[in-house]
Amino acid sequence: MRANSLKSLILASAPCAVGGQAVLEGIMMRAKDRLSVAVRMPDGSITVQSMPWFSLTRSPVLQKPFMRGFPVLLETMVNGIKTLNLSARLTGTENGEEIKSWHLALTLICSIGMALVLFVVLPHLFSVGMQWLGISGGLNSISFHAWDGLFKFSLFIGYIAAISLLPDIYRVFQYHGAEHKTIWAYERSVALNARSAMQMSRLHPRCGTTFLLFVLSIAILLHTIAVPLALMVWTPENPVLKHTLVICFKLLLMIPISSLAYELIKFSSRINHPLLGGILKSPGLLLQLLTTREPDESQMEVALVALKEALYTDAPEIDTPVYQCLEEAAC
Secondary structure: HHHHHHHHEOOOOOOEEEEEEEEOOOEEEOOEEEEEEEEEEOOOOOOEEEEEEOOOOOHHHHHOOOHHHHHHHHHHHHHHHHHHHHHHHOOOOOOOOOOOHHHHHHHHHHHHHHHHHHHHHHHHHHHHHHHHHHOOOOOOOHHHHHHHHHHHHHHHHHHHHHHOOHHHHHEEEEEEEHHHHHHHHHHHHOOHHHHHHHHOOOOOOOOOHHHHHHHHHHHHHHHHHHHHHHHOOOOOOOOHHHHHHHHHHHHHHHHHHHHHHHHHHHHHHEOOOOHHHHHHHHHHHHHHHOOOHHHHHHHHHHHHHHHHHHHHOOOOOEEEOEEOEEOOOOO
């Protein structure tokens, strides 16, 4: 009985797990070890190119729960940068050769560094400022981490709201909505054509936006608990050294934080219990109201082409327009 009750809480999975990402004038879809990037060309045609999914989790150890989260985050960033570069080249917005390995590594390092500065270092310094003004306690207090968390969320929401006002980003958010609608249509086994997929929701629980929200939430909770515990073990007398070590400690905590967030998003996307599922899914879905927009049928066509090429021989019957398929790119 208990096993049956647990099974009833979990939604049935689609035949093949599919994920995606909006790119410049198009969509990337990933299925198993293959990804495809489909873009709408300036002349109105659709061009698609596939490549292997770059993976850091081929080792059985790194495929285990709570071990896979951080490597998956890194490989997702690598593939995301590569597909953005590919979409720019396909649409002609970037006239250049394929991104080199060293350039990719440098871009990845800079992206991670910028994210850590914005969401770890700056919030910490903001809380230090609140402490200096006398409206926050020290590192051991809840108020210090409350100000830290408030700054993180304000920066995150403010950034998304600001860039959504840009016309080019608005179109990317439309393609983001098309990606979600297409994945919903595939997972629910409805007719895979633009008109049917348009009826699906543009919000999806298994989304990068939701993942980032989980990361922020877990970071605030873990910082509040782990930092005071670490300071109980050793607290440097020099205040500059103390805050520097705490920031470094927070940076290291990003590894378990991303791992916990990854497992949580996988669990929440499959949960079938109305109350528990609603609690876990609702914040991320509400945030996706900012990061997705309703697409038109031409954008849905691009998403369907990307899905068809990503699934390749495993693809069900998908009604797609005529498109040009380029040779598969090297990883």
